[in-house]
Amino acid sequence: MSSAWPLVITLLYVATAMLIGLRAQAGRSMNNLEEWGVAGRSMGPVTLYLLIAAGSVSAYTFMGAPGWAYSKGVAVFYVAVYLAYLALVAWYFGPKVWQFGEQFGHVTQASAIADRYQSPALGALSALVMAVGSVAYAVLQTIGSAYILFVMSGGQIPVWLGVLLVLACIAVYLYASGQRAIGRTNAFQGVLMLVVAWAVGLWAIHSATGGLSFAGVFERITAENPEFLTLPGAGGDMSFSFWTTSIIVSMFSFMPPVWTQWMSASSARTIRRSATWLPTYYVVILPMVVVGFIGIFSLPELARADTVVLEYAMQHLPVVLVGLLGAGTLAASMSSSEPFIHSVSLSVSKDVLQPLFKLSEGTTAKLARLLILPIMFLVIAPLAIAEPGSLVMILLVGLGFASQVLPAFIGMFFWPRASRLGVMAGILGGFVVTVAFTTLWRHPLGIHAGFWGLMVNLPLFVLVSLVTPATREEVVERFFCISAPRGLTRLGKRVS
Amino acid sequence: MATRRDTAMTAVVVLTSFHHDGYDMRRIFVLPTSWAGWGLFIAFVALVLAGIWPVIGWVNRATLVMGLPLLVVWSYVIMFACVAVMLVGNRIVERDDHE
Numbered sequence: 001m002s003s004a005w006p007l008v009i010t011l012l013y014v015a016t017a018m019l020i021g022l023r024a025q026a027g028r029s030m031n032n033l034e035e036w037g038v039a040g041r042s043m044g045p046v047t048l049y050l051l052i053a054a055g056s057v058s059a060y061t062f063m064g065a066p067g068w069a070y071s072k073g074v075a076v077f078y079v080a081v082y083l084a085y086l087a088l089v090a091w092y093f094g095p096k097v098w099q100f101g102e103q104f105g106h107v108t109q110a111s112a113i114a115d116r117y118q119s120p121a122l123g124a125l126s127a128l129v130m131a132v133g134s135v136a137y138a139v140l141q142t143i144g145s146a147y148i149l150f151v152m153s154g155g156q157i158p159v160w161l162g163v164l165l166v167l168a169c170i171a172v173y174l175y176a177s178g179q180r181a182i183g184r185t186n187a188f189q190g191v192l193m194l195v196v197a198w199a200v201g202l203w204a205i206h207s208a209t210g211g212l213s214f215a216g217v218f219e220r221i222t223a224e225n226p227e228f229l230t231l232p233g234a235g236g237d238m239s240f241s242f243w244t245t246s247i248i249v250s251m252f253s254f255m256p257p258v259w260t261q262w263m264s265a266s267s268a269r270t271i272r273r274s275a276t277w278l279p280t281y282y283v284v285i286l287p288m289v290v291v292g293f294i295g296i297f298s299l300p301e302l303a304r305a306d307t308v309v310l311e312y313a314m315q316h317l318p319v320v321l322v323g324l325l326g327a328g329t330l331a332a333s334m335s336s337s338e339p340f341i342h343s344v345s346l347s348v349s350k351d352v353l354q355p356l357f358k359l360s361e362g363t364t365a366k367l368a369r370l371l372i373l374p375i376m377f378l379v380i381a382p383l384a385i386a387e388p389g390s391l392v393m394i395l396l397v398g399l400g401f402a403s404q405v406l407p408a409f410i411g412m413f414f415w416p417r418a419s420r421l422g423v424m425a426g427i428l429g430g431f432v433v434t435v436a437f438t439t440l441w442r443h444p445l446g447i448h449a450g451f452w453g454l455m456v457n458l459p460l461f462v463l464v465s466l467v468t469p470a471t472r473e474e475v476v477e478r479f480f481c482i483s484a485p486r487g488l489t490r491l492g493k494r495v496s
Numbered sequence: 497m498a499t500r501r502d503t504a505m506t507a508v509v510v511l512t513s514f515h516h517d518g519y520d521m522r523r524i525f526v527l528p529t530s531w532a533g534w535g536l537f538i539a540f541v542a543l544v545l546a547g548i549w550p551v552i553g554w555v556n557r558a559t560l561v562m563g564l565p566l567l568v569v570w571s572y573v574i575m576f577a578c579v580a581v582m583l584v585g586n587r588i589v590e591r592d593d594h595e
Contacts, residue, residue, distance in 0.1 A: 077571040081547040084575040088540055091582050215563025222558060229558040229565040240549040240556075247548055272589065276582040279575040286568075414526045484526045 002154070009323025010152045010330055013192070014169055017334065020188050021173025021181035028180075033365045036178030037107040037346050038263045041098075043183055048265050048274040051183050052090065053281035054190035055257060056083055058137075058336035059144025061285055062197070062329040067305035069292030073228030075238035076292070080285050082250040087278035089251060090258070093413065094275055095268035097259055099482045100412075108343070109259035110351035113408045116479050117420040117471055120355040126405045127351040129427060130256045133402035134340040135379060137255075141337035142166060142384040145330055151310050152326040163384045166330070167376045170338050175369050179264050182338050189331035194284050196328030200313060200321060201287020207316045208294045214286075217293050225296055239446040249450035253402035254409055256347055257339035341380070345371040400438060400450025404430035407461035413483045415465075416476045422465025430457025532588045539581045547574050 030036040043051065060079070068076035097112070106112045109130065114123025146162030157165070173181040202212055209216030221228055232238045265271045288309060295308035298316075302308055310329075313322045349368035353359060359367065407426040411418025434453035443449050470476065528534045545551055555570040562569065 074565050074567040077568055080571045081574055084578045085544060085547065087578055088543065088582070091585065092540075213563055215560065218560050218563060218565060222560060226558040230556045230567065231552070240553055243552060244548040251544075269590075272582075272586055276579060276586060279578045282575060283572075286572075416524050480526075486529050 003319040005319040006152045006323035006326050007154075007156075009320065010148065010326035013327035013330060014166075017185050017188065017331070018169050018173055021185045022176050024173070024180040024184040025177040026180075030176070030178050030369065031362060031365050033107045033346070033350065033361065033368065035180075036365060036369060037350075038101065038260060039179040039183055041102060041264060042266050043264045043270070044266055045270045045273045047183050047187050048261065048270055049277060049281070050187040050190035051264070052258065052261050052274060053278060054186040054193065054331075054335040055182075055261065055339050056086065056336070057190075057193060057281070057284055057332055059141050059148075059329060059333035061193075061288055062309060062325070062332050063144055063147075063306045065285060066288050066292030066295070066309045067307070069228075069289045070295045070299075070302065070308040071305040072233035072235045072238055073225075073230070073293075075231055075233040075243065076289055077285075078238075078243050078246055080282055082247045083282050083285075084279040085247065085251045086258075087275050089254070090262065090275035090278065091272055093254070093409075094262040094265070094271035096413065096482050097262045098265055098268045098271055100479070101263040103482070104478075107260075107263065108347045108350050109254065109256045110347050112259075112412065113405075113423075114351060114355075116412050116475065117408070117418075117423060118475055119420040120351075122408070122420050122424055123351045124355065125424060125427060126408055127256075127347040129405055129431060130402055131344045131348060133253070133400075134256060134344045135375075135383070136401070138337045138340040138344070138380050139383045141333040141340075142380055143387055144333040145337070146384060148310075148326050148329045148333070151307075151314075152323070159387070160385045163381050164377075166334065167381055170334060170341065171372055171376055174338055174342055174372055178369070179260065179342065182342060183264065185338070186335045189335040190281070192331045193328050193335075194281070196324045196331075197284045197287050200309070200317065200325050200328070201290055203317055203321055204291045204294055204309075204312060205287075208298060214290055217290055220297060221293055228293065228296060237446075241446045242443065242448060245448035245451035249400055249403045249448045249454070252406050252454070253400075253450075254405065255340075255402050256343040260343050260346065261339065337380075341372055341375060345369075345375055348375075400434045400448060400453060401431065403450045404434060404453050404457055406454060407457060410461070411465075412479060416480055417465055417470055418461070419465040419468045419470050421468040422461045422463075425464040426457040426461030429460040430454060433457070530592075532592075536581070536585050536588060539584075543574060543578055543581060546577070547571070 028035055028040075034040055065076050065079060100106055100112050100115075104112070104115055106115065108127070110123040110127035113126045114120050117123075142163055143159075145166040146159045149157045149162035149165065150159055173185065177184075205214065205217060206212055209220075218229070225234065227234045231240060231243060262271055265274070291309045291312055292305075295302060295312055299308060299311055302311060309325065313325050317325070346368050349364050349371055353367060354364045404427050407418065407423045411423060430453035433456045434449050437444060437449035437452045444452065528537045552567070552570075555566050557566050559566045
């Protein structure tokens with residue numbers, strides 16, 4: 001690519017995001033966890049809508065999803081379905097989580113778990129298990145960011161340098177403004193992604209078919225490659241069981257950044273209102289995926305499926321639109337990686353290091369801000385530069401691990417008898433199975449490794465909970481006043 | 497500011513058996529308490545079932561609807577149905593909680 005415009009537009013986006021992120025601090029002291037961690041629980045419905053939406057629409061939407069459409073077909077739409085279900089999850093659980101945070105002072109998911117089970121060790125365990133999934137996700141997004149810079153610069157910015165540049169940019173505003181920076185930048189990135197996705201999608205459709213209707217693209221696919229329009233897809237590997245279990249595992253992965261986003265809302269009602277409209281944002285996926293389908297007949301010899309939109313744009317779209325695509329894709333990856341980096345740092349400081357070294361709240365807050373640096377440059381950067389595996393598979397592995405913390409939430413929202421040891425046994429059992437079925441024997445019988453993990457995890461959790469002591473009654477009652485606010489009922493009669 | 501009654505789906509802890517000096521928590525689960533709550537719960541479950549096997553198998557055909565593959569249209573039907581159910585849910589919750 002000879003024009004400098006794509007790189008200029010992409011870098012202009014980076015500078016704008018940085019400026020917005022830095023200004024989000026607005027003179028507030030960030031040396032306390034309430035501010036740096038959950039933005040003083042102040043976010044309104046529109047900011048929260050864009051925060052959650054942009055956070056969940058990642059580089060996957062601009063690269064991985066069109067790549068799946070290109071190589072497998074409609075199987076990619078499992079993502080749209082599970083994102084809609086995550087909105088249902090946010091609608092039901094979000095207001096309760098917000099109340100836990102507001103009434104009990106939690107700023108992280110693991111703090112809530114530690115409090116519910118009166119076990120700092122369990123809080124630390126869940127923080128670490130979730131950190132594995134979160135780091136995997138952040139690595140995935142960073143790889144996407146660096147690749148975009150590589151392409152937009154015509155190879156002048158190598159991947160290693162791109163990784164460092166993107167992480168350095170995020171580090172600056174994340175350190176300065178914490179969750180407030182994430183809220184503001186995600187709002188900007190959310191709008192940018194929506195505009196760019198539809199502009200690029202419609203332009204690509206017009207260049208491929210001469211019109212603006214999706215029908216032209218899919219009529220050709222139906223005639224020439226109908227296997228792309230059904231499961232198991234063109235690769236024959238997206239079975240009904242993998243579709244179903246991927247959705248279930250993804251839906252029950254209560255990722256820590258999402259929990260933090262809920263806690264950042266100004267009220268419980270704010271979360272419900274944002275969650276209600278959240279699925280409407282996911283129309284952003286459609287035009288990008290359609291470009292993947294266009295690639296099936298326009299770019300049949302593509303070596304790397306993930307690059308289909310970029311390749312098509314560079315061959316058929318004006319340079320300004322290519323630059324905007326670069327900015328939009330970078331926005332997607334940055335908006336998704338920064339909440340994960342923030343939440344790993346927050347949770348490791350609050351739920352692992354604070355109880356371990358008996359740190360004060362002030363010291364923990366300062367530590368949380370500083371910890372983003374080693375997490376970014378000693379963990380995420382080397383992994384991203386090594387570029388392991390397929391983008392989508394990394395995401396699924398991350399979600400598979402995260403879903404193993406499910407028992408902790410069952411005991412928080414549905415089952416008062418859940419015990420500390422039951423949850424620990426479930427998490428550890430599920431974690432071992434997920435590791436085995438991700439590395440040694442990948443997704444046996446076409447079922448997601450995380451789902452296999454849950455099948456071991458949940459029975460273990462129930463059995464061990466039943467034979468070990470429950471959490472103190474006053475603690476359980478405190479939580480279930482929020483989880484079941486109508487009070488206790490015995491055989492249809494209220495007892496408290 | 498939300499109240500303690502602020503709940504997404506009207507819920508209750510149902511006890512189905514006793515235990516010596518208190519109650520047997522082994523058999524306690526949070527369940528909806530009103531017809532509206534049960535309706536919402538069923539709608540949530542129906543939405544989830546609509547997106548997975550076996551339902552997804554019934555729409556797994558190489559047919560175009562409004563120019564899009566049936567599976568794609570079905571995915572977006574589920575997404576907008578989620579919005580509709582949550583809108584109804586908001587009315588129920590806000591009516592019950594007097595927000």
